[in-house]
Amino acid sequence: MKRRPLSLTLRVALLLSAVAVATFLAVGAYLYHTLQRQMAYRDDVELIAKVGQIRRVLAELPSVSAMVRNARPLTDTLYGHNDFMLKVNGADGKQLVQTSVTSRPLPTVASVPAQRALTMDDVHDWQPAMGRGRMVRATGLVGVNPTAGDAGEPVQITLARERSDRLQLLRAYVADLLVALCGGALLATALGYAVVRYSMRQFRSVIAKAGDINASRLNTRLSVEDAPAELRQMGEAFNAMLDRLEDGVQRLSGFAADLAHDMRTPVNTLMVETQVALSRPRTPEEYQALLASNSEEYERLARMIENTLFLARVDNAQLALRRESLDLQVELQRIHEYFEILADDGGVRLTVEAEPLRAEIDPVLLQRAVNNLVSNAIRYTPAGGEVHLSARAVEEGVQLAVSNTGPGIAPEHLPHIFDRYYRADQARSDQAHSAGLGLSIVRAIMNLHGGKISVDSQPGASTTFFLLFKKAQNS
Numbered sequence: 490m491k492r493r494p495l496s497l498t499l500r501v502a503l504l505l506s507a508v509a510v511a512t513f514l515a516v517g518a519y520l521y522h523t524l525q526r527q528m529a530y531r532d533d534v535e536l537i538a539k540v541g542q543i544r545r546v547l548a549e550l551p552s553v554s555a556m557v558r559n560a561r562p563l564t565d566t567l568y569g570h571n572d573f574m575l576k577v578n579g580a581d582g583k584q585l586v587q588t589s590v591t592s593r594p595l596p597t598v599a600s601v602p603a604q605r606a607l608t609m610d611d612v613h614d615w616q617p618a619m620g621r622g623r624m625v626r627a628t629g630l631v632g633v634n635p636t637a638g639d640a641g642e643p644v645q646i647t648l649a650r651e652r653s654d655r656l657q658l659l660r661a662y663v664a665d666l667l668v669a670l671c672g673g674a675l676l677a678t679a680l681g682y683a684v685v686r687y688s689m690r691q692f693r694s695v696i697a698k699a700g701d702i703n704a705s706r707l708n709t710r711l712s713v714e715d716a717p718a719e720l721r722q723m724g725e726a727f728n729a730m731l732d733r734l735e736d737g738v739q740r741l742s743g744f745a746a747d748l749a750h751d752m753r754t755p756v757n758t759l760m761v762e763t764q765v766a767l768s769r770p771r772t773p774e775e776y777q778a779l780l781a782s783n784s785e786e787y788e789r790l791a792r793m794i795e796n797t798l799f800l801a802r803v804d805n806a807q808l809a810l811r812r813e814s815l816d817l818q819v820e821l822q823r824i825h826e827y828f829e830i831l832a833d834d835g836g837v838r839l840t841v842e843a844e845p846l847r848a849e850i851d852p853v854l855l856q857r858a859v860n861n862l863v864s865n866a867i868r869y870t871p872a873g874g875e876v877h878l879s880a881r882a883v884e885e886g887v888q889l890a891v892s893n894t895g896p897g898i899a900p901e902h903l904p905h906i907f908d909r910y911y912r913a914d915q916a917r918s919d920q921a922h923s924a925g926l927g928l929s930i931v932r933a934i935m936n937l938h939g940g941k942i943s944v945d946s947q948p949g950a951s952t953t954f955f956l957l958f959k960k961a962q963n964s
Contacts, residue, residue: 509677510673510677513674539570547641548641549562556577577647579645580642595649624649625646628644755790800933811853816846817848820856821879835870836873837893838876840876842879848886865927865928871895885959886959896949911925
């Protein structure tokens with residue numbers, strides 16, 4: 490079973506928790522090492538101070554033998570410090586005093602001369618059975634009497650210390666720190682979840698409002714004025730998407746209405762003519778005339794359905810291009826020969842002016858696009874006028890042009906003439922010849938080729954449609 494992803498609120502809360510844990514760990518580690526370094530420094534200072542104190546006690550003792558008989562003055566210096574271990578050896582290496590025995594031997598280090606004061610560099614590491622230890626080895630003088638000129642008898646002092654109480658306390662501090670870390674992480678997770686959930690209230694409001702939008706309420710828009718910047722961008726994008734959807738639905742609705750209207754007319758004509766014909770017996774000639782009239786309506790319906798299916802296939806990218814290298818001069822001349830008789834019947838002069846150009850174009854679609862433009866041009870050109878076909882190379886590729894003299898197109902119609910079922914003549918006086926799909930098909934064909942169609946019209950003078958086939962990127 491597919492695992493359901495976590496909610497955005499929980500994800501953000503967990504990320505905040507992870508950030509908090511990482512921060513706690515970094516700060517805790519820094520504090521631990523700082524405190525450990527400070528405590529170790531104080532331990533070393535205390536170790537040096539104790540050796541100095543032992544030196545002074547030794548100097549006040551009358552003799553080494555007196556020290557051996559009564560070591561109490563020495564051991565009193567370590568009172569309250571059970572973690573200290575003191576050894577005093579004579580000049581011959583014989584052990585004179587020892588407060589306790591270590592489980593591990595002390596390392597051999599040089600003894601600090603009696604005349605030199607101890608420094609931090611004289612403190613050495615050693616490894617006891619548990620933890621880490623520090624030690625100092627120095628020379629002390631017993632029975633010093635400057636008045637009598639007695640410099641004293643040298644003895645070797647070894648003072649070692651295992652982990653101090655402070656460091657043991659620091660070890661316990663680590664456990665407390667881990668507990669605090671876990672508690673802080675849990676608290677950060679809970680607070681992060683609450684804060685994120687509170688911050689998401691506007692996001693949930695947007696979702697709720699978006700959920701109320703349906704096909705009958707596409708004019709609803711999200712209020713983005715008071716939203717945070719991130720939600721404002723999303724809301725503006727969502728509103729823009731609704732604009733496009735509403736425009737598309739309106740176009741689809743208009744398309745369906747126009748299609749129903751255009752199909753209803755020939756169907757009604759067929760029904761009426763058939764009913765009239767069946768109202769009484771007819772002669773064979775009358776039936777033949779009826780069938781001929783019906784055949785024209787059937788052809789018109791067939792063209793309408795074919796054009797609608799073509800546009801639907803283009804919209805759904807189900808139409809594959811079959812590009813071929815075409816000689817545009819030859820293609821335009823072929824179209825000229827096809828429409829020459831129709832132009833002559835209308836008293837229109839049809840001319841061609843094309844450079845010997847080649848382009849990668851689907852020949853069937855090219856013929857269909859240019860045929861639509863030429864047939865429209867001949868239809869709207871008055872007798873004595875001219876329809877001119879041309880082809881020339883431009884910077885972006887190859888441009889075909891179909892121009893005609895005539896009434897032209899009013900400026901208010903130009904932005905809509907490529908819309909489906911749009912007719913500049915709102916009275917639909919020419920429905921018998923056009924369903925308003927010709928220019929839409931031309932634009933769809935140009936879109937398939939990655940090209941562009943444009944129009945330039947001077948009312949009462951001329952109209953020119955331009956087809957731009959762009960160069961291939963690798964050419």
